[in-house]
Amino acid sequence: MSTLNQGDQTIDRRSLFKVGGIGIAAAFAPNVLTSQHAEAAAISNKLWIPPKISGKTFNLKLANGTKQIAKGALTKTYGYNGTGFWGPSLFMNKGDEVTLNVTNGLSESTTTHWHGMHLPAEMDGGPMQEILAGKTWSPKFKVMNNAATFWYHPHMHKTTQKQLALGAGGFIFVRDSIESALALPRTYGIDDIPLALGSRTLSSSNQIGTTTIYGDTMLTNGVANAQVDLPAQYVRLRLLNIESERAYNLGISDGRKFYVISTDGGLVDKPIPVKKLLMVPGERYEILVDLSNDKIGSTISLRAFNKGLTFGYGGSEPAKSGDFGSLLNNVDFDVLKIKVTKPISTGISSLPALLTKNVFPVKSQASKARAIAITDNGPGTPFTFDGKSYSMDYINQHVKLGATETWTITNDRVFGHSFHIHDVQFKIISRSTGPIPAHENGWKDTFSIQPSEKVTFIAKFEDYASSEWAFMYHCHMANHEDGGLMGQFLVEK
Ligand code: C2O
Ligand code: CU
Numbered sequence: 001m002s003t004l005n006q007g008d009q010t011i012d013r014r015s016l017f018k019v020g021g022i023g024i025a026a027a028f029a030p031n032v033l034t035s036q037h038a039e040a041a042a043i044s045n046k047l048w049i050p051p052k053i054s055g056k057t058f059n060l061k062l063a064n065g066t067k068q069i070a071k072g073a074l075t076k077t078y079g080y081n082g083t084g085f086w087g088p089s090l091f092m093n094k095g096d097e098v099t100l101n102v103t104n105g106l107s108e109s110t111t112t113h114w115h116g117m118h119l120p121a122e123m124d125g126g127p128m129q130e131i132l133a134g135k136t137w138s139p140k141f142k143v144m145n146n147a148a149t150f151w152y153h154p155h156m157h158k159t160t161q162k163q164l165a166l167g168a169g170g171f172i173f174v175r176d177s178i179e180s181a182l183a184l185p186r187t188y189g190i191d192d193i194p195l196a197l198g199s200r201t202l203s204s205s206n207q208i209g210t211t212t213i214y215g216d217t218m219l220t221n222g223v224a225n226a227q228v229d230l231p232a233q234y235v236r237l238r239l240l241n242i243e244s245e246r247a248y249n250l251g252i253s254d255g256r257k258f259y260v261i262s263t264d265g266g267l268v269d270k271p272i273p274v275k276k277l278l279m280v281p282g283e284r285y286e287i288l289v290d291l292s293n294d295k296i297g298s299t300i301s302l303r304a305f306n307k308g309l310t311f312g313y314g315g316s317e318p319a320k321s322g323d324f325g326s327l328l329n330n331v332d333f334d335v336l337k338i339k340v341t342k343p344i345s346t347g348i349s350s351l352p353a354l355l356t357k358n359v360f361p362v363k364s365q366a367s368k369a370r371a372i373a374i375t376d377n378g379p380g381t382p383f384t385f386d387g388k389s390y391s392m393d394y395i396n397q398h399v400k401l402g403a404t405e406t407w408t409i410t411n412d413r414v415f416g417h418s419f420h421i422h423d424v425q426f427k428i429i430s431r432s433t434g435p436i437p438a439h440e441n442g443w444k445d446t447f448s449i450q451p452s453e454k455v456t457f458i459a460k461f462e463d464y465a466s467s468e469w470a471f472m473y474h475c476h477m478a479n480h481e482d483g484g485l486m487g488q489f490l491v492e493k
Contacts, residue, residue, distance in 0.1 A: 047228040047336065048221045049189035050083060050170060054091035056098050060112065062087075062154075062168055063105030069224055070217065073206040077222075078106065078166035085222030087170030089194055090152070092143045094176035099140045104131040110163060112137070113155035114172065115282065116264055116425070116445045118144045121469035121491070124422055127157040127392060128469065144463065145425070146266035146356075146443070147179030149194065149238040149284045157390065157486075161244055161478035162210040165200060167222060169242055178356050179267060185236040185288070185348050193228065193235065195302075196221050197279075197335055198242035199328050213245050213479060214315055214326030218304075220336050227337040232296060233347035234288045236261070241279045245314030245477045246306075246328070247416075247448065248335065251276045252289060253301040259351060262286035265425030265443030267355040272439050276305060280314070280418035282446040282476030285439065292349055294340040302336040304328075312416035312450040314477065358442065360427040361458045365404040370397065372473075373410045374417060374449070374485070382483035383413065383475065389484030390474070396487035397473075401465040408456040411449045417480060419455070420446040422471040423491065426459035446476055465493045 053059075060081060066074040067084035080087025092098055102112045109132055113125035122129070123139035131137045150172035154163035171194045185191035199215030200208050209215070220226035241248055252258060259271035264284050277285055294300065307330055309316035319325030343349075375387045382389065385396060399405065406429065409419050425443035428436050432454040440447070449455050467490060474486035 045223045045225050045227060047193070047226040048223050050086055050194065050221065051081070051088045052091060052188055053088045056096050058090050058098065058100045060087065060100065060170075061103040061105050062110055062112070067167070067222060069219065069222070070202055070206050075202065075206045075208060076166070077208070078163055078168040080168065080170055085167030085219075086196060087152070087168070089171040089173060089188070091173045091175065094143050094145065094147065094174055096143050097140065098143055099138060101136055101138045102131060103136040104133055107133050108159065109133060109156055110168070111155045112152055114150065114152050116145065116148070116150040116284075117141070117172070118423060118425070118463065120464040121423070121466050121471050124469070124471060125152070126155050126422065126470070126472045130156065143174060145174050147174050147176040148262050148264065148266045148443070149173060149240065149286055151240055151284070155472070157392070158482045161482050164242065164478050165208055165210045165212070165244065169196065171196070171238070171240070182352050182355060183348055183350070184261070184352065185234055187344065187346050190344060191231055191233060191235045191347055192238070193230070194221070194238045194240070195336060196240050196242045197248055199246060199326065211479070213324060214329060216327040218328060218333055218335055225337070226335070227339065229339050229341045230291060231342065231344045231347050232291050232294055232340050233343050233349055234290050234292065234351065236286060236288055237302065238284065238286050239277070239279060240284045241281045243281045243314065244479050245281065247278055247280045247309065247313040247315055248304045249276055249278045249306055249309060250335070251303055251305050253303045253334070256290075258290070259288045260285055260439040261288055261355055263440070263442030264445045266358070268439075268442040269356060269358055270354050271351055272441075274439055277439065278313070278448065280416070280446070280448040280476070281478070282418055282420050288351065290351070291338075291340050296340055296342055298340050300338050300340070301334040302338065303332055303334050305332050306330060307332045310450070313448070314416070361404045361460050363406065363429065363458065366406045366458060367400075367403050368405045370405055370407045371410065372407060372487070374413055376413060383417070383480050383485040385485065385487045388487070390486035392488075394488065395470060395490050397489035399461045399489050399491045401491050401493050402462055404458065404460045406456050406458050408454055409449055410454045411451060414451060416448060416450040417485070418446055418476040419449050419473070420476040421459070421473040423464070424459040424461060426457040428455060428457045430456040461491045465491050467492050
């Protein structure tokens with residue numbers, strides 16, 4: 001199964017469409033489609049809000065669990081701290097020295113990566129920091145990031161897709177004095193809502209397909225057909241894409257404007273009005289939605305407007321079954337139904353005009369222009385960077401501590417990807433396909449790169465050097481990453 005999965009990237013998906021999306025996929029029939037999705041959809045489910053942990057010491061334990069996702073049999077899952085699917089939200093303050101004790105309660109190895117955080121490579125939780133079954137890993141670091149929404153998840157080479165698909169992950173909320181001083185919704189679970197978006201495929205016995213590219217059942221925080229009550233004020237949604245490959249072209253069902261207030265790594269200068277927000281795996285955006293004119297009791301939804309998604313984005317394929325197929329492909333579907341309830345006393349009724357004042361590195365400060373290409377070795381082979389499949393023993397890039405660099409990623413292959421780099425938050429400075437969308441003008445650590453596109457970002461590699469422990473850069477489509485589309489860089493003195 002895994003070879004099929006890892007090899008998927010280089011099969012020209014357009015040729016599969018000609019045969020109705022069946023192709024070689026049908027022969028393997030990895031996940032038999034059933035009416036489960038329909039049954040799941042028939043259950044009205046309250047959105048699950050992950051429990052909150054704050055302080056300076058965070059104890060996490062990843063273990064097997066179960067969750068009632070659809071009618072009938074319980075679904076076997078992975079989750080942290082007995083949550084079933086997913087894990088608690090960790091609230092950290094900028095400047096704090098934190099310790100995380102991560103116990104692996106699975107019967108297989110894992111790692112835990114703090115996605116988006118700036119920290120020493122040894123504490124990063126990449127594939128090198130393996131936590132054997134039954135063991136505890138205790139990284140410590142100073143929280144250096146600005147207030148934003150980060151996340152943690154397994155990063156074990158070749159099993160990231162499986163462990164993520166089964167539910168292992170969680171949010172990290174970083175708070176700082178700038179964000180705290182703003183009149184923004186921040187009552188957790190009431191008007192400040194984390195949303196982990198990921199479809200999963202359920203077998204006829206309700207078990208999650210761990211090598212499936214696209215799920216048929218939309219899960220929001222692990223809940224199918226999720227519904228939430230939100231006050232008739234501004235509400236803050238912290239969006240995270242936890243798919244293997246699917247992109248979400250998010251909008252509100254009635255087409256109203258909403259406002260991006262934060263990108264992956266921090267607040268934007270001022271709220272950016274948008275009607276649609278396209279998100280690839282690993283990306284986060286915080287948005288404000290104005291519900292203050294909505295009638296109490298009325299309903300709207302956060303919707304994926306994925307019908308007509310451009311080929312290259314995950315889930316654009318029209319096939320309903322087969323390897324690149326899904327009932328959710330190339331259709332619009334709700335990710336969260338919202339019922340408007342009465343305002344809360346701590347609620348927010350106006351939009352802040354200004355949020356922060358970002359200072360991004362500029363090209364004239366860059367001492368190196370690095371170029372990285374997405375490659376493969378011909379049809380049926382996995383994607384690689386610069387012709388080299390990921391190897392823990394190979395350092396792809398050496399970066400000098402303190403250097404500001406531009407990195408240009410080139411994608412001349414058939415499908416789009418989600419590029420992510422550890423250690424730094426960067427600024428995208430060019431897209432060969434056109435202007436940088438307004439909402440990408442912020443600190444980012446993950447971005448979409450489409451076929452025939454070149455994207456350049458600029459970043460400063462500071463504070464932490466090691467000649468032993470590497471950081472990763474990779475495609476955040478978990479099956480591509482597991483298949484070798486990952487590289488390592490050292491930041492050295
Ligand atoms: Cu969210 Cu290297 O990953
Ligand atoms: Cu990829």
